[in-house]
Amino acid sequence: MYEVSSFRLYVLRAMYLLVVVGLGIVLWPGIIHHTKQWDLMGGTVVCMLAAFSIMCALGLRYPLQMLPVLLWEIVWKTLWLAIVALPQWRAGHIDEATQGQLFELSFVVLVYIAVPWRYVWSHYVLKQGDRWTIASSRAARKDPKSTLHPA
Structure with missing residues (x-):
């Protein structure tokens, strides 16, 4: 980043x-x-x-x-x-x-x-967005290594 x-x-x-x-x-x-x-x-x-x-x-x-x-x-x-x-x-x-x-x-x-446009680019364009569904949240809790829910 x-x-x-x-x-x-x-x-x-x-x-x-x-x-x-x-x-x-x-x-x-x-x-x-x-x-x-x-x-x-x-x-x-x-x-x-x-x-x-x-x-x-x-x-x-x-x-x-x-x-x-x-x-x-x-x-x-x-x-x-x-x-x-x-x-x-x-x-x-x-x-x-x-x-x-x-x-x-x-x-x-x-x-x-x-x-700072490079910051804007890296944080608002390239960075993965937040999850959209509850199911994604549940899957992240079951799998602690999941990238959907960082530790």
């Missing part, structure tokens, strides 16, 4: 810290000093971003275990850039709101840089 260097772990921690501090400045004051009613989408976004910031705070301590949180960020931001921003850019008209969102989401490039 690929071993992640201490330097790369600090880069990951810096990424988590950037998210925690950024959302701590922008998002959390509005949650703590909540005065107005949020609409459905606005409230949903605020809650998802609050949860994301909390999960990133855990990433400061457990940078590799919380890596799926950063992968989720990469996926949704890249999808938005490809599905929303790119067609508008190709058509030659990006409205002001989309321009602002495009600027904010373009910082996803930092997450791409911070992620």
